[in-house]
Amino acid sequence: xxxxxxxxxxxxxxxxxxxxxxxxxxxxxxxxxxxxxxxxxxxxxxxxxxxxxxxxxxxxxxxxxxxxxxxxxxxxxxxxxxxxxxxxxxxxxxxxxxxxxxxxxxxxxxxxxxxxxxxxxxxxxxxxxxxxxxxxxxxxxxxxxxxxxxxxxxxxxxxxxxxxxxxxxxxxxxxxxxxxxxxxxxxxxxxxxxxxxxxxxxxxxxxxxxxxxxxxxxxxxxxxxxxxxxxxxxxxxxxxxxxxxxxxxxxxxxxxxxxxxxxxxxxxxxxxxxxxxxxxxxxxxxxxxxxxxxxxxxxxxxxxxxxxxxxxxxxxxxxxxxxxxxxxxxxxxxxxxxxxxxxxxxxxxxxxxxxxxxxxxxxxxxxxxxxxxxxxxxxxxxxxxxxxxxxxxxxxxxxxxxxxxxxxxxxxxxxxxxxxxxxxxxxxxxxxxxxxxxxxxxxxxxxxxxxxxxxxxxxxxxxxxxxxxxxxxxxxxxxxxxxxxxxxxxxxxxxxxxxxxxxxxxxxxxxxxxxxxxxxxxxxxxxxxxxxxxxxxxxxxxxxxxxxxxxxxxxxxxxxxxxxxxxxxxxxxxxxxxxxxxxxxxxxxxxxxxxxxxxxxxxxxxxxxxxxxxxxxxxxxxxxxxxxxxxxxxxxxxxxxxxxxxxxxxxxxxxxxxxxxxxxxxxxxxxxxxxxx
Amino acid sequence: xxxxxxxxxxxxxxxxxxxxxxxxxxxxxxxxxxxxxxxxxxxxxxxxxxxxxxxxxxxxxxxxxxxxxxxxxxxxxxxxxxxxxxxxxxxxxxxxxxxxxxxxxxxxxxxxxxxxxxxxxxxxxxxxxxxxxxxxxxxxxxxxxxxxxxxxxxxxxxxxxxxxxxxxxxxxxxxxxxxxxxxxxxxxxxxxxxxxxxxxxxxxxxxxxxxxxxxxxxxxxxxxxxxxxxxxxxxxxxxxxxxxxxxxxxxxxxxxxxxxxxxxxxxxxxxxxxxxxxxxxxxxxxxxxxxxxxxxxxxxxxxxxxxx
Numbered sequence: 001x002x003x004x005x006x007x008x009x010x011x012x013x014x015x016x017x018x019x020x021x022x023x024x025x026x027x028x029x030x031x032x033x034x035x036x037x038x039x040x041x042x043x044x045x046x047x048x049x050x051x052x053x054x055x056x057x058x059x060x061x062x063x064x065x066x067x068x069x070x071x072x073x074x075x076x077x078x079x080x081x082x083x084x085x086x087x088x089x090x091x092x093x094x095x096x097x098x099x100x101x102x103x104x105x106x107x108x109x110x111x112x113x114x115x116x117x118x119x120x121x122x123x124x125x126x127x128x129x130x131x132x133x134x135x136x137x138x139x140x141x142x143x144x145x146x147x148x149x150x151x152x153x154x155x156x157x158x159x160x161x162x163x164x165x166x167x168x169x170x171x172x173x174x175x176x177x178x179x180x181x182x183x184x185x186x187x188x189x190x191x192x193x194x195x196x197x198x199x200x201x202x203x204x205x206x207x208x209x210x211x212x213x214x215x216x217x218x219x220x221x222x223x224x225x226x227x228x229x230x231x232x233x234x235x236x237x238x239x240x241x242x243x244x245x246x247x248x249x250x251x252x253x254x255x256x257x258x259x260x261x262x263x264x265x266x267x268x269x270x271x272x273x274x275x276x277x278x279x280x281x282x283x284x285x286x287x288x289x290x291x292x293x294x295x296x297x298x299x300x301x302x303x304x305x306x307x308x309x310x311x312x313x314x315x316x317x318x319x320x321x322x323x324x325x326x327x328x329x330x331x332x333x334x335x336x337x338x339x340x341x342x343x344x345x346x347x348x349x350x351x352x353x354x355x356x357x358x359x360x361x362x363x364x365x366x367x368x369x370x371x372x373x374x375x376x377x378x379x380x381x382x383x384x385x386x387x388x389x390x391x392x393x394x395x396x397x398x399x400x401x402x403x404x405x406x407x408x409x410x411x412x413x414x415x416x417x418x419x420x421x422x423x424x425x426x427x428x429x430x431x432x433x434x435x436x437x438x439x440x441x442x443x444x445x446x447x448x449x450x451x452x453x454x455x456x457x458x459x460x461x462x463x464x465x466x467x468x469x470x471x472x473x474x475x476x477x478x479x480x481x482x483x484x485x486x487x488x489x490x491x492x493x494x495x496x497x498x499x500x501x502x503x504x505x506x507x508x509x510x511x512x513x514x515x516x517x518x519x520x521x522x523x524x525x526x527x528x529x530x531x532x533x534x535x536x537x538x539x540x541x542x543x544x545x546x547x548x549x550x551x552x553x554x555x556x557x558x559x560x561x562x563x564x565x566x567x568x569x570x571x572x573x574x575x576x577x578x579x580x581x582x583x584x585x586x587x588x589x590x591x592x593x594x595x596x597x598x599x600x601x602x603x604x605x606x607x608x609x610x611x612x613x614x615x616x617x618x619x620x621x622x623x624x625x626x627x628x629x630x631x632x633x634x635x636x637x638x639x640x641x642x643x644x645x646x647x648x649x650x651x652x653x654x655x656x657x658x659x660x661x662x663x664x665x666x667x668x669x670x671x672x673x674x675x676x677x
Numbered sequence: 678x679x680x681x682x683x684x685x686x687x688x689x690x691x692x693x694x695x696x697x698x699x700x701x702x703x704x705x706x707x708x709x710x711x712x713x714x715x716x717x718x719x720x721x722x723x724x725x726x727x728x729x730x731x732x733x734x735x736x737x738x739x740x741x742x743x744x745x746x747x748x749x750x751x752x753x754x755x756x757x758x759x760x761x762x763x764x765x766x767x768x769x770x771x772x773x774x775x776x777x778x779x780x781x782x783x784x785x786x787x788x789x790x791x792x793x794x795x796x797x798x799x800x801x802x803x804x805x806x807x808x809x810x811x812x813x814x815x816x817x818x819x820x821x822x823x824x825x826x827x828x829x830x831x832x833x834x835x836x837x838x839x840x841x842x843x844x845x846x847x848x849x850x851x852x853x854x855x856x857x858x859x860x861x862x863x864x865x866x867x868x869x870x871x872x873x874x875x876x877x878x879x880x881x882x883x884x885x886x887x888x889x890x891x892x893x894x895x896x897x898x899x900x901x902x903x904x905x906x907x908x909x910x911x912x913x914x915x916x917x918x919x920x921x922x923x924x925x926x927x928x929x930x931x932x933x934x935x936x937x938x939x940x941x942x943x944x945x946x947x948x949x950x951x952x953x954x955x956x957x958x959x960x961x962x963x964x965x966x967x968x969x970x971x972x973x974x975x976x977x978x979x980x981x982x983x984x985x
Contacts, residue, residue: 528865
């Protein structure tokens with residue numbers, strides 16, 4: 001009899017967002033969780049068929065967690081086999097025939113590459129690349145023959161019926177001594193396995209002894225694989241139009257020489273073999289080939305496909321909704337809930353949040369009004385104004401009123417009355433000369449900034465919750481989105497399990513707690529493992545603190561400032577490398593298009609922002625807004641990397657603005673992001 | 678059930694430590710680096726050759742130089758690329774080693790421990806090793822005693838430890854990660870290594886009770902984020918680590934191991950990987966390390982190892 005302490009099977013719950021890293025997800029799950037990015041906002045001008053069958057190599061570029069591995073693995077042979085399993089009545093061979101491609105996934109494992117290079121370079125500095133080429137060709141051939149053997153095993157083909165002629169052709173076409181005596185495909189397979197074993201043994205033993213690397217044959221890339229493929233297409237008619245894809249993942253882990261080697265392979269590809277390369281941003285990889293004079297040219301040698309390029313926010317939300325739907329469907333306890341929106345809610349209720357922060361208090365009004373000299377020293381006047389503009393049920397509105405008062409050049413009491421009337425006209429939907437401006441200020445420009453400001457004045461943290469917020473924080477990155485959802489569900493399971501299972505929804509407090517925890521731990525974790533981690537950590541903390549200062553400005557002059565600019569060309573090579581690493585790990589993100597560097601400057605340049613997922617660390621806005629961008633000199637960037645010494649940029653911005661602007665900058669928003677999106 | 682019969686003793690109870698051909702140890706600013714060396718010499722140990730592994734340019738203390746006067750001393754740089762370290766070992770005359778070797782691994786870094794033992798396995802396969810390890814009285818925590826331990830400075834690079842690459846075209850195996858005090862090391866391993874199942878191993882018993890909790894605090898994120906199985910091994914017993922791996926992995930299974938825990942545990946991993954060629958050992962190596970990570974010495978163990 002089960003006792004009270006024994007957990008029942010029915011009580012167990014697997015977090016549907018637990019599987020985060022495509023590297024460790026099994027093929028069957030890759031397939032079941034697959035949400036096609038093709039022909040969606042994620043990969044706009046690329047369809048699945050073209051990606052599979054295009055002969056020109058394709059470079060798939062995207063940030064960490066953007067889905068490169070999932071995409072490459074989706075086209076790999078193990079997942080193809082799963083697809084065949086799912087299509088009842090269709091044989092593996094017919095699935096390969098209909099898809100017209102087989103992909104072989106190779107991950108550029110950092111530790112493997114580092115050790116391989118060290119050992120073989122130590123043996124022969126000039127030849128280690130050819131040893132790697134040999135290893136790669138053997139691995140590729142092994143996988144090609146494994147497919148043949150699989151097809152034979154499931155009786156889609158009969159190797160015996162063509163084996164003799166197949167082997168004779170191979171022997172005739174390749175000049176590899178150990179193969180000349182082969183009589184079966186298994187013999188060739190054994191040769192490959194023996195050679196791979198020899199490499200392993202050599203790697204494990206040679207460095208300690210003085211043995212020289214002497215493989216029985218040194219294969220060039222495609223020297224055997226191309227011949228195998230050509231003959232497969234002759235003897236297995238169904239495969240005669242098949243493209244063999246070498247799927248190379250984490251290209252940026254390769255040494256420069258190996259990148260050049262693969263670039264050469266891209267430039268000189270074969271008829272039936274093509275490459276698909278997954279890599280992060282361009283700054284950390286080379287375009288050179290091994291002959292040092294030829295460089296890769298986009299569209300000529302390869303197609304560059306950038307994940308999430310130009311993806312609209314609504315498309316991101318749609319994609320995330322689909323990702324979440326697939327995962328929630330798997331969970332028996334959540335499959336009937338109203339999807340991710342039901343679980344997390346959609347948008348934040350800023351009015352409610354501000355009411356909870358202020359709880360009828362007027363400290364925020366006092367502090368904002370004190371920003372104007374003529375009011376700060378006159379307590380009686382301040383009280384008079386507060387009595388006019390106050391609206392305890394709507395702290396955002398009363399704060400806007402206060403801002404109107406301190407910005408007006410008119411008499412403060414008249415300004416207060418004017419603000420109040422505009423507010424009432426807005427709420428009562430009546431006419432007033434300033435009601436249009438009021439609507440814009442209330443519904444668009446200031447809602448978010450005022451919420452952050454009020455939380456700062458009352459020493460509270462701005463709450464981050466709701467699907468809309470999470471989509472903003474994830475900024476198009478599926479792994480970040482899945483990770484945040486996973487953390488939120490874990491938090492709910494711990495703090496509000498009963499409520500969670502009863503309502504199939506999660507409170508905003510639980511969401512906020514989980515998001516804050518995720519934000520900090522993701523930041524610290526990435527900084528702890530990446531190259532230049534300490535410097536990148538300092539830089540981001542300093543830049544984030546500058547933005548936090550802008551968000552606490554009681555005059556709310558530069559609302560939601562969260563972008564910065566600097567001239568990368570002015571940086572030293574070392575600093576540029578650090579910036580490139582930050583970009584490749586998506587610690588900082590460059591806006592896709594060059595834009596006007598700041599509201600008051602009529603010059604275009606690159607605009608950067610901190611990964612949106614880190615916004616909760618600094619209590620800053622995650623929305624993309626235009627207007628003022630904080631400018632940093634190369635000296636400031638250098639200083640910020642070295643230590644935690646936040647630059648005082650708000651006062652500098654004041655000086656800059658007062659010398660250039662002729663109006664308050666609040667009208668300079670570029671309206672990219674709609675309020676409450 | 679134990680797979681091997683083993684011998685481990687407190688140094689004070691070891692009566693067979695009277696003579697050795699070669700004594701290998703690392704000279705650092707940590708007190709325990711010379712603890713067993715001085716103890717054994719003061720108790721009449723006869724040594725022919727001394728190999729000192731140095732990780733810094735620091736001057737050798739006069740008290741140690743005094744000892745060195747009487748022996749054939751070779752200094753090897755440890756603060757170099759792993760491959761260069763092995764090249765230095767290989768350059769030594771093979772006769773230097775003799776048939777009885779003592780290694781004090783207290784302050785030798787884990788990658789170098791693996792390299793040295795693998796070298797002996799390949800070059801002097803029948804050699805008997807006596808491995809010494811001084812358990813620290815405590816570790817250096819720069820701030821609060823839970824998360825502030827930091828042994829490395831600078832950037833980490835992942836390596837397969839030389840001689841322990843396993844079978845390279847079988848990469849998607851179970852990962853056995855022995856947790857240490859530094860979450861960053863474990864995160865680096867899981868970020869860069871593809872694996873099927875993650876097995877996290879903590880120390881039980883640990884040197885002191887709180888140490889196993891410190892490991893959990895520092896690896897909490899990993900334990901939360903990844904579906905993993907939790908296993909335990911004693912912090913001071915390489916043979917039990919061997920047995921744990923033998924029971925969990927078996928004798929003919931591909932696996933990847935990251936020994937981020939104590940050195941006795943790493944020694945156990947090393948012995949297991951030496952006799953299981955399908956096992957791959959990975960380790961994040963830093964450009965630079967802190968010179969001193971421990972305070973004083975609690976006690977010293979001697980492990981008798983046969984590399985046959």
